[in-house]
Every structure is written in C-alpha cells, then in structure tokens.
Amino acid sequence: MTALTLTLIKLAFLAVLWLFVIATVGVIRADLFGSKAATRSASRPARQPKPPRQQRAPARPSRQSGPSKLVVTQGALQGTTFDLGEAPITIGRANDSTLVVTDDYASSRHARIFAQDGQWIVEDLGSTNGTYLGRSRVTRPAPVPLGVPIRIGKTVLELRK
C-alpha cells in the first residue's frame, strides 16, 4: 500500500460517507415535497380533467376554488394541519378519531366534517358541550365557509385554501 493509494482510499471513504448523508436527505426531501415519480403521477389526474371541465360532476369539491386544508388555530393541537381529501374528518376524544383532542370539554365523538356537493359540512354528533360555527351553535349539519372558526371545546379549527 503506497501512501498515495491510502490517501485515495481515505478520500473515497469520506466521499461515500457524505453520499450516504446526501442520499438520506434526499429521501427526507422526497418525503416533504413528494418524489419526482410521485409528483408526476399526482399531477396527471389534475391535468386530465381539463378538457371536460364544463361537464364535471358537481358532487366533487372543486380543487381550484374550494378549501384544501383544515388547520387547528387554537388549543393543544395548535398548528396541526390536515389535507382535505374525500374522507370525512372526525373530531373527538376517541382514539380512532382523525383529530384526537384531549380536552375535558370535548365528547369522545364530538363532530365530523365531510364533503357534500362541493361543500364542506360540519355536523355535531350529539356532543355534550356543542360545536360552534362562528358564533352560532351547530344544531344541524351546516356548510362551512372558508376561514370561519369551528369551536370544539378549547380547540378551534378553520378551513383554508
């Protein structure tokens, strides 16, 4: 082993070590922003419905104008964000809720938020302390406008674009 070979081996090892770190960061990056493959497959369905735009079924919440996120603005889970998909979001103290709140003022199955006819609807599931949309108590399923606070116990949520 000459000194030159050993130096080259040393540099190669450091390079491999850093490549590993970079590869790891790459995986995390793909996790954050979606890998190239995932982005491509995700953007395809968005591009496809462009031509038959006029005849789109009104049942789907529209991606362009409707809300895309549910944000917790107050309470213990403040800052938590949910991406709105097709699935309804349940809120309560029960462990299988989408948003599990630990709050003495919330019921185990407190409320749910679901999409219907292009709108997001909030429904109280018979909670003890009630669900408030803006300032009024939700007694029957009511559509949720963008940015109007939904209060459940000490937790406040709102829909955002």
Place this chain on the structure above:
Amino acid sequence: MSSPSEPAPQTPRTGASLTLLVFAMVVTLAAFAQVGLARDGGLPKGLFFYSVALPVLAGTAYYVVARFTPYADPVLLPLAVLLNGIGLAMIYRLDLDTSRTKIAAVAAGQKLAEDEAKALTQLQWTFIGIALFVIAMIMMRDTKGDQRFTLTPKTLQRSTYTLGALAILLLILPIVPGIGGEVNGARVWVFIGPFSVQPGEFAKLLLVVFFAGYLVNKRQALSLVGKKIGFLSLPRARDLMPILVIWLITLGVLFVQKDLGTALLYFGLFVSMLYIATQRISWVFIGTGLLALGIFVATLIPFLGHVNQRIDIWQNPKPYFDGGCLLDSGKVVSVAPDTLKPGENGFGKCLQLGGEYADSAQLLKGIYALGEGGVLGTGLGQGEPWRTPLSFSDFIFDSLGEELGLTGLMALLVCYALIVQRGMKTALAARDPFLKLFAGGVSFVLALQVFVIVGGVTRLIPLTGLTTPFLSQGGSSLMANWILIALLIRMSHDARKPPPQAIQDEGMTQVVMTR
C-alpha cells in the same frame, strides 16, 4: 408547536429505507476494509465474518420494520445502523487483537499488553441490541385482540407513575452498596453476577415516559394561568413546584455523583418537554436561570471542590496534564511524573500538599487527536487514536475525529441531527398529545446526550463520562438506544399511517349516549 403540514406521505416508503440500509452496510464494510488495508496491509481477517453478520442483523431489523410498521419513517433505521456500524469499525480498528502485526508477535512468543477495545464483544452487544429492537417491534405491533394486552407507546401512558418510580429506582441502584460500583471514577454501574449494567441509560427512557404522562395531564394548568410581563407570561408561584422538584433532584445528582453532564441531561430533558407541552418560552428562561444559579452556588460551596476542579480543568487544562494539584489557595501545582522523585506518585504527593488531585491528560490527548486529524483526517487505521485513554468508549468521538477528520465528524453529527429531526417531525405529526410529548422527549434526550459528551470531549463544556449513542463500546448504551429507535419507528408509523376512515354508512351506525 406550529408546523408546516406533513402533506400526507401516507404511502409506505420501505423501498427507500432498504436502499439506504444497503448503502449504510456498504459504508460500514468499506470502513472495515480500509482499516485492514491501512493497518495490516491487506483485507482484514474478520471481514468475511462481519460482512455476513452485519447485513443479517440489519436485514432482520428491516424485515420487522417493513412487516409491522410499513408507514414508519424510512431513514431512522439506516441512520442507526450506520452509526452503530461506524462505531463497530472504529472499535475493530482499536482492538489490536485483530491486527496482523500483533497476531504475528504473539505467535513469535512476545508478551504484549492487553488492550480494552473488544470488537467481538461489541458485535455481540450489537446483536443483543438489534434483538431487543426486534422484540420491541414485535411486542408493539398492532393487535386485534384484547386491548388490555396490547403494548404500544400509547399504552405506556397508563403506567406513568409506575414507570416514573422505576426510573428513580434505576437511578438510585448504583449508589446502593453491594450491587452498585465505581468504574473509572463514575458511580453509574450495577453488577449482577458476571454482567455490569449502566441503569441510567434505561432510566432516561423511563423518565421520558414519566414526564410525558405527567405533563399531558398538568400542562393546562402550567400553560394557561399566569401574569404577562412584556412578551413573557410568567406562571403562578405554585405552578413552579414541579420544575423546582426536578431542579433539586438534579442538584442532588450534581452533589452526590459530582456529574455536571448527567445533571444537564435530566434537567434539560424536563425543561424541553415542559416547553413542548406548554409552548411557553418563559419555562426555558426559568429553567436556564435555575440551572445557572445551581451551578454558580455549587462552585461556591467549599466541600464541592470536585465540581470546582472540573470547571477549572475545563477552562484551564494545561497545568493538570499528567497530574495537577489544586491547592486551597487556588494555585495549581504540577505533579506530573517527570517532576517527581522516584518512588513518589502524583496522587500521594498531592495529598501531602493538601490539595485536590486531577489529571487532564485524557482530555488534552483527545484534543491533540482532533488537531492531528485536521480537516480530512489521517484515514482509518493510519492515526494513533489509542494514545487517548478510553479511546474506544468515552473518547471514541475524538478517535473518529483523528482518523476521519472534521469532514467525517460533520457527517456523523448530521446523522445524529437527522435522527433528532425525524423524531421531532414524528412529534409534530403525531395525533395524540401523549405521543407528541413522548416522541419529542425521546429525540431531545438523544440530542442532549450527544451534546453533553461531544461538547465534553471537544472542551465546549466540562467533561462528563456519558456514552456517545451507538458509537461507544458498551452494551447498556446500545440496548437502550436500539429500544429508543424502536419506539421512534413505532410512533412514526402511528403518525404517518392514513387516518382511520369514519364509518360512512349512516344507517348502520348506532349512536350510544354514554352520559
């Protein structure tokens, strides 16, 4: 705790994980090969053995993760495997029993001194660590049966106080005469038959569970009530009780074990979890203030000369090289071997002078090793890291610094940072407040431990004999850290799997009122 949204990476990323794991194996085995080529002039003797054993271990761990927690974070396992592998390669390099020169010398009948680095023992501990990881993953799997018998990180909340008591018990064990014992000046060991265990490594995990369970219940009181002064909202006086109790216990550790780093680890853990739970920055200021006050008072108390001396060595290590004597007047007299008459030793001489004896040679040699390494290092197998005492355990970071240089050390620190970052991300994405605190605390305790020991051996803070997670030789540390990774992986699976679907069919649902 405001977070950018995790845009639902709700697809298993086990493929990426496997790729990284293979990469980590390649790096580890390349390190072994380099040690052999540089030190012995050929591929190392045990390379074939290690290149079978390590991938089998890592592959088993990967299989269990992919089988039971497919949505888990993909980078946690490869990062842990890489750190463990690099540590193993460094211990192999320091274990001169594996060197061809030594084998030849022993065959020629020469008597040579034993060295303490034991690569094969460390491989056994890696095996036990990964076995514990696998057992933990299997125990924490999703079960459909009776909820009472499932064990997941979440179910630990039920036994908050039991686990807290267990943690205190584990912390006290080494002080108990008979089973506890002192090795290299640190009373952190327990001897059970032929085995020696450091219970503190496990206690830190239990403490995280205890703090998380406690703070989940109390954080409302700790975060909502209080006066606001400027941008700080101060808590009520009686809400200060828990932090004061932990502060007193920490100071107790400082006084009894004379160990600044451990005190920093536990107190920092509590303060950071308090901050995560309440989101009030005032707790961080209160905590830092209390710790500073405690250390300041400790340096003033005369019978705590030891703590004083630790701080003096840290600020001014040169007079203590190979033995220094701190006199009552505050003057340091060198009692290094070359200043003594034959037959005297430094410790006895210092006793005669009536001062406190201490030796900073280890710390300084570690610093010299880092200097020797420079930016690119000497290359694995080409430096002289064995000159530092305990170069394979407490000072393995300096040994790696000598042979991998600043470039390699930065890569290792980034690996730790990534583990911590993924842990914090898990905490942010977790849907349950207890798991939020648990994941946050577990990643914080790892970060603090790396900070305390790396800061110690690089003379950023006074030195403490903590282990470097995954790198240091030693079983307790490896076992505890593999369990820590199992917990994080399980929690990240819970946080990243798709949310449970609500029952769609209204007619089939029966609403039962419970109140």
